[in-house]
Amino acid sequence: MKRQLPLSLVFIFGVFMIIQYFVPHESSEWIFEFLLDWIYIIGIFALALGIWSLIRVSWDKIKYRKDNWQYSLVTLLGLFAMIVFGFDYLRNFQTAEGLQNFMFVHFFDYIMIPIQATMFSLLAFFIASAAYRAFRARSILASLLLIAALIVMLRFNPYFGPISPYLEKTASWLLNVPNLAAKRAIVIGVGLGIVATALKVILGIERAYLGKD
């Protein structure tokens, strides 16, 4: 009951979804949309588990005074503050007034956006340090990687780029020929890998995700 039924559920629904793909008829499309709704709703309900885990881990840190416990306090305050603002100071849960709540919008615009944009902008620094650290002509492969990257970088450099048409032609050749061949091979390989793994799950060979009891 604990393992047999989930495995058979995976098999039945897996095979059904495969067959459904080949039936364009309206009724199969209707069932497909309905099942996608299931996944979406299960996902939302699962968020409660996630929030519970976040609260419990933060609360453990605070209760047992683990190091940096004060910051877990900030996490919990941020979490509850947003939930309170999101439901318009817990006034209504039905209509989406909370989304226009002043503090909710301002928390989003002036806390989430700056931090996320700045985290993203760290990439500019990390690309520089990765290029410095890793682009060493250690082996033939590493030097191929280095040369290709340098050519394409120089091509898009405002000063060196247009110096000679050969640079531009080489860069666009690199981007359109070896890069395309590599991409195509990886995509085919990944496609077959995905189908093999999905098949293992449906046939019940791959059971890691079910755990043990």
Added chain:
Amino acid sequence: MESMTIGTFLWTALGAFLTLCIFSFLYKDNPLYKLAEHLVVGVSAGYFVIILWHNGLVPNLFSRLSDGDFYFLWLNSSKPWYLIPSILGMMMWTRFIRKWAWVSRWPMALYIGIATGLAIPLEMKNRVLTQLDAAMRPVDWANFFGNGYLDPISGYSHIIIFFGTIAALFYFFFSKEHSGVFKGVARLGIWILMIGFGASFGYTVMARISLFIQRIQVLEDFTNVAWGGSGAFLLIWFITFGIFVLLSIYEFIKYLGRPRNA
């Protein structure tokens, strides 16, 4: 700069302050970064709870069941079958009780079963067949040599693409030892892969730098407003940047005083 109310300016100052907190991470992990990190984790988690409630649960579930009423457990609503996903969703909550945690395997099995079943024909078509079809294209013999130097749409480039793909595919082949002639093919395969990775790495470098420039512009606007504004604005501006100046001086002194073994 249009005049800005003190309230909005306070919020902008907060945004600039948090921006600098994240940048301080580049030097090393410090209390300011920890503050910004934990704050954004809490705020974003709360944000998703609200978004999934208002844009997810209410339209997809509550409004569909709304015409039924609570006493009949919504069975008399116009679309009672939407009760099934909600029951499955609640079965996920059995994980809270350790003894009943195994019940949560049913909705998970359903979730993974639907996802994997969906993936098999879709990925077979989108990845394998589409690329296979793109590989089997006639060579443009007329324009075989293209226009002189390294022309990507010439005949010989198309041949290089085709054999490069086969070589790269062979590199991932597990059942044949890379020996003899196959060693050459596999080596060509990994060369093609490395050149391809180098090219796509170089291509993204420029785009990433402009991200950092945008952040400088935001800080510049914040400074312009501050200098243009009244005393209170200037005070807030000094507090925001002052903290980081103090911190860096403090770190610099510590850096100078460090033991001489480095």
Added chain:
Amino acid sequence: MNIFDRLMSIDRRWVFLFLALVCVVIYASDISVKITVTDEVRKIYNFTDNLKPGDVIFVAIDYDPNSLAELHPMTYSIVEHAWRKNLKIIFTSLSQNGPGMADLAIRQISDSLAVPQEYNGVQYPARTIVNGEDYVFLGYKPYPALVIVGMGQNFRIPFPTDYYGTPLDEHPMMRGIQNYDQVKCVIDISGTSGVDMWIAYGQTRYNFPLALGLTGVMAADYYPYLNSGQVFGIMGGMLGAAQYELLADNPGRAYDAMRVQLFAHMVIILFIVMGNVGFLMTRKRSKL
């Protein structure tokens, strides 16, 4: 720890500090920097520069606000250059939520014309831009393919009235203008696949000279049209816009951003070279 070992193992935080310093300093200062211009951008500039005053060109502002950062500098530099040369312009905006933005851009550019300017050593007097004499803004109509084909026969078919509702014949500039034949060239600035419509339904059918202004990501895919001659010039992303601004001696936002990009790029290449020099020298030394 001789110089090469040190070169090879600089603490990455110096890399961060140096890169940040370079970006901020260049951003704050206004050192002019030499951006070499590619010939596909130069062709567009030369084409518009050699037109006689009174010639009419067609500028299609076919993008919407989300690709504005990359494409607005192109529109601003081309239109200002054309108006400074007393050319007349017909505008359209064939993307759904583009007309409002295009209308605002046109008004902003015409305000910037009210100031006398000196470009490439030539003094240009202040000009007031009059709707109907210097430009006509046709606005938006659905079915882009149909609109482009319709304009091939007569601009009045898809656009009996302009964006502001005045019939085309009331504009003095439109007298004698039937379709693409009376227009010197079409410059399509777009961030979407609408470009293919201009090529398939416009250029191949009525073969007027067509130039493109594209976002950086898209530009690479349209270079084949350059070699095949269907398109006489391409401006790709912020780099293309900066090159046009440089040619028109009117450095604007694209040029500003390019300055910082250039120096930041140089810093990264410098660090790569340093790392490799250090590596090769130490490896050679260890081999001795």
Added chain:
Amino acid sequence: MMHKLLIVMCLLFIAGAGYVSAEEIPDSLKPALPSDITIYPDSGGNVAVIYWFPSADDGAGKNIVTGYALYRSPSPKGSFEVIDTVPPGPNRYIDFLPIDTTVVDSGAPFSPAPVTEVTLADKDNDHGHAVIVKWKTSADDIAGSPSNRVLAYNVFRAESQSGPYLMRGQSASGDTQYDDVGSKEREARDYMPDYTDYYYIIRTKTIEYHPGHKDYFYIVRSITDNPDNYRETSPLQFDGTIYTDSQVYGPVQCFGQWFNSGLIPVLIFVICFTAITVFMIFRARRGAELFVRRLAGIEAVDEAIGRATEMGKPILYVLGLGTAAEIATIASFTILGRVAKKVAEYQTGLIVPCYDPIVMTVAQETVKASYMDAGRPDSYDENMVYFVTQSQFAYVAAVNGVMLRELPATNIYMGKFFAESLILAETGALAGSIQIAGTDEIAQIPFFVVACDYTLIGEELYAASAYLGREPVLLGSLKAQDYAKAAVMIIAIVGFITINLNWDWFVNLFRVAN
């Protein structure tokens, strides 16, 4: 002390700012406009047909629309005079145009040749509700030359031979096909039921006018019982140009097909793949020796995990940004299982910050099972696998913090990664940990190859779980995947050769329709 000061100051900051300024947004009471208004000439251009779909406030919502007023004027800026007011609900209004009959017909006016050979067919391989209309262009249509007098073709459809023909769409001169696609939703506007007869007329439109005819402009206004509370459209153009209608074609019915014949190659591939897999698994179960060459990449990963567990410092395992529905994440669960088993044996720490709640739940199950396999169910701590948040860069900020504070011996990134891959890898390098990565996101592989010590490229991620597991059944499926790859390579080579000898029958076998 420093922490407390900062937190208090930050909270004051937020509270102060929030309290100081707040404003309300006004609400607009005007009725919504009718939608999808279409105007076209009929009966030789003497009549203008206007039809539209009711406004959002007509019979629903604020339900204040009491009717629609129609105004006409010969020029967009001219004075509009009222033609009629029409009750609410969908409408098809015939407006008799004031034709200036004084102008004498100077010779027969030019009327374009109608469209011929119109063929109608249900769109194949779809869920129904679509008809493909094909025709031979009108004799007067010289597509591409500026002197071409034919401008476009309008497609009209009606549900009975004589019934009201509504305009469905238009295509440019020179085009010969129009896909008339309707909606399958019953309450949608252009609902197009299956198994009902449809009749089509194709209209050839030109750019010249009958003498006396000219363009008119209409304004449609949603009116309510309060006369100054209305909203009107901008002037809509009615082009009174000359046109010729083709004869009535039909009837045609559209319906959904039960099998999409365009996907046969996909079906064959899936069936063959399943057959190979099942066959190889049986051979493996019966103990056949399956040769798989030594995979340097994956074995290096295994050694690195082994070394890390001996160093006593914790291992950080990141499952990536995919949900449990992504196959890359499912493959990552298996690898997590193997890592957790080793960690349980050596009693080192394991940190698994999760991005998606379901991934967290499944990961907890996997890690608990591994601890049981290693015979240490008690040392499994629920907080090892925890949820962080579902926003990309907040998650990255948290994981970066963990990397620099816990200083794990090894960071393992397996699953779906996007732009944040390089931030994680570089921070890990900053913290001095060994980095192992594996993803099938092609755009991110270069960053992992550059910044990490070991990288599984694309399908090596999927092969890793089977290869490391060494169980016969898993090896069987790995071999099946390999043979399928061999088959794809052979097909590609044969296809390449045949297509270049221009026998395209072989390649067409594998061409998938949509």
